[in-house]
Amino acid sequence: MTQVLDGPHTTAPVSQLTRYEFPLNERIRTLLRLEDLFSKFNFFVSQDHRLDHHTALLTLFEIIEVGSRADLKSDLLQELDRQRTTLSQFRNHPNVDRDALEETLGGIDWAVGELNQFNGRLGYHLRDNEFLMIIRSRCSIPGGVCEFDLPGYHRWQSRPASARRTDIQAWFDPMRPLAKAVELVLKILRDSGEMTLAVAEQGSFTQQMSGKTYQLLTIDLPSELEVVPEFSANKYMLWVRFNVPNANGVSKNNPYLDPVEFRIRLCSL
Known part of the structure; x- marks a missing residue:
């Protein structure tokens, strides 16, 4: 019963x-996985310990793996455009929170504009970064990123936390429109x-x-x-x-x- x-x-x-x-x-399974990874990335990159920043890089590699689906960008653009059309119809509705509505529509406009300028698949901009690709390949080996395996990476980890964070944020920046699009679609879905x-x-x-x-x-x-x-x-x-x-x-x-x-x-x- x-x-x-x-x-x-x-x-x-x-x-x-x-x-x-x-x-x-x-499709929603992929978006939820990306949302979870974006949240973890933001947490670890905001910390100062070198191990936290190592975990942030591992999470960045996971984001690339999960988000490499060829049709992800087009799916998000199509859904955001559909939601923009639907939500715009509520602008003159008396029972709608206008500020919240305009904030959501503004977020959609920004994400659509930025996604349209995003070329290639997620993480494609990092394919020529030899430093990161070497780290990524070694991460698949248990214990493969020890200092004697990757002395260059060990040197990078010894830099100040602010310098490491600046590097990681720069590597992640091209993915921000995708993160915002995922956030908006899931928020609309949950609501x-x-x-x-x-x-x-x-x-x-x-x-x-x-x-x-x-x-x-x-x-x-x-x-x-x-x-x-x-x-x-x-x-x-x-x-x-x-x-x-x-x-x-x-x-x-x-x-x-x-x-x-x-x-x-x-x-x-």
Whole structure:
């Protein structure tokens, strides 16, 4: 049995929630991975220790790997243009936050303009940077970036933190329009869904999809609840099951059988 308690202002009686996001197609999966990598990159590059900056470079290489899909730029431009057209229609709507709307439209205009000037695939501008390419190739070898393997890299790591940060930011700068575009598309996607409170009886929840296509599922769970959600979905039905992690962190085949109260949101562009 499944219960859904409707209402945008319904809140779960807990002090802290853990959010799980599940992409429902490959395109959104790629955008979420890039968002996660951009966030990690910004964190590590803002630190001062040389190991933090090493991790920032590793993350930069991961961004290049994930974002190297040939159609990523065109997909983002197409989606941003579609959202700009849709959002522009709300400029004269009396119940719209004009400042927030104009800020979003301004961000879209900037990202579209910058992306149109972006040539080639993500990270293509670094292909001729021998220093970075050598580091990247050595990173695939366990322990392959020791000082005796890459003395030039060791010398670079001994520079002041501000100098290292300037270098890393310069290598990343051409990717900023893409980062902004990913941020905008995911923000619009998340804002499209309404959070509702649901109850999964015996740790299982189902909801009819009525043939509508969604791109993102969000689940908020009480942080103190020792369960992990897993889902499956098609255009007709959504299933969410809650499992208990075992000693190895694997949750499958170990179902949670008590009722679970959680927040759920389905989002669609």
